Amino acid sequence: MKISRQEFLKTLGLGTAVLGTIPIPLLSSSSEWNFGAGPSNQTEAIKKSSGRMKIKEIEIYYFDIPLNQPFRIAIGTVTAASDVLIRIITDSGLIGLGEASPFLPITGETQETNVTAARHIREMLLGRDALALESHLKEMKPFMQTNPSIVAAFDMAFYDLLGKVAGLPLYRFLGGDRSDLETDITVDLDEPKIMAKRAKEFVNRGFRTIKVKVGQSPQLDEARIRAIREAIGENPTIRIDANQGWTVPQAIEALRRLEKYRLEFCEQPVAASDIDGLRVVREESPIPIMADESLFLPVDAIRLIKAGACDYFNIKVMKAAGLANSIRIAHIAEAANIRCMLGCMVESRLALTAAAHVMAANHNIIFADLDGFTSHTVDPIIGGMKLDGGKITLPETPGLGCEVDPAFLKKLRRV
Template structure:
């Protein structure tokens, strides 16, 4: 099974409501979707979402990078997985979203060839996982309403977006905690918007108020590893490193410094499964648990992330709720959602059958 061609296209998915964080507001998902075609007419699917503020990738840069790498891997045999991944990684620096799309599609084909769903290829630890749901940044009243709706829909883990102002952030979290019934877990995501000192101050305030926060995600700037360690060292609440981790080297440095308690893996940040597996394996070796998350992306990327989370025992938390906010889902096949439960398909590979509205980019 040799790579014969790579087709590049895009899809657009409107959201039911705006996705709001401290650094961005998104009303729709625009995604680059590729199809790798083999000489026996098998098709592997991969996707890349532009996220300039996190990965530095735009739609144009993703397309340009895929076209550059494309010429290097056409003709390669899918069985030569290591060489394909090395070529994808080393043809161009950075451009992790483009690399993730290619990596995803190659693994899809590899699993199809051997007639196995990806979650089993990655270890088959479980066939279903529980996702949390993101509570958009807003007024405390708006966030409470959204949190109650999520709880009524069966969600037991709420990821609460904060980061605009520590005083208001405390009020947001406290208001949600006050209405959440017993057994509802609150996670807080500051999206890099606190300073180390203000992070320690507000997290300590959460602790003193007995809010029992499960963990706080990326409280400080991604580059500030010393600041991240300062926070981790000075609070009792677990700290999750997200934007600070783009590569296995980043993850290893953070774990060696004990700068965070948990590691968040995103395929768009690290460049796909091949590098995500390295991060997961290093974390397991170091006794650090992982979370699997996604960007604002379609069910293609969510299916990929979910399959990895299902495969690996060391991935214990997931944040893969994005498609619940879609006006409609253009992806046929892939994982299935029932409230907060995500279940894998037993179709080989990603299990994606069709993508409606896919338009080729010439």
């Protein structure tokens, strides 16, 4: 079904008086919001159900988006975002959206394993209370180790529903009020000259922080950073990511060589499982160390803190199996006086918007690496976060504030 935007705002208790002040994303050429099935008056439906709406249907889609060019890092190459889209439809007509972005070399999942897990989770959750996020997370726990990204997609869709029921953008629902979010943009592995050219283009587009992939030989990596620093000058910030590519001695050598280029931090210099090695590198490195692939779930955060293995955490919604765990990690880190970054895989603006909402609601997340969609050939998301240079602006519409373009959705293969 379709309702007009004015009707939609009325159902949220926003009335029409404020219509002109609220940015309304357009759906294709139409000026209507499309909710699929459901009653026309959402608020009435929510009231009648006493906030106990049930999960009526869960739609699972193969969500494929090609990349402009292959994206190379030390442990693998990505040629497309082979994601999974989840739509949780309630008996009140509200729909929650979520996205999984599995990346085999890091999380050990594929689109197919995510889809298989999603079928099981669908069977578990159908008919259940759509707002009982904590209970659903408990049930999905066995999948957090094996398919964290698909759990993230469900968790995200439940948060979308909670925000919509509350009539608040998700970051406000989570108690946030930040508007200072700024992301870096990533230069992937290539010849030093090509990487320097890309970095320069990003700086010209307004990005103030460049993240550079390294993790091959320390000599080649130094040549990359030297070329980039020469191309972009002294002002832009450079942070690097070795993606586990170095051994401990290589990491120490590389980081000492790179000190003079004034780098902000280095992500994951050594193998994810080598927590002792990470600690040794941190002790010897003149550049702060951030754990990325060593950190998935809250339990990993505790292990890294106990080992004194890093200066910063890179939280990713896909590794953490969702927003709830991402928030838990940020809180654990805060108690240990460790600052965090919110990172990404190659997800669309749907999952990136979810991550940005979490960041806007947490002052312990001080860095953002939310550029995944910039390498996509198409952007199928309507609404959601906007990027201007590196500056992120969040939508003020309830929940995640995202819809999938209906024309794009129609073409997706449904499970």
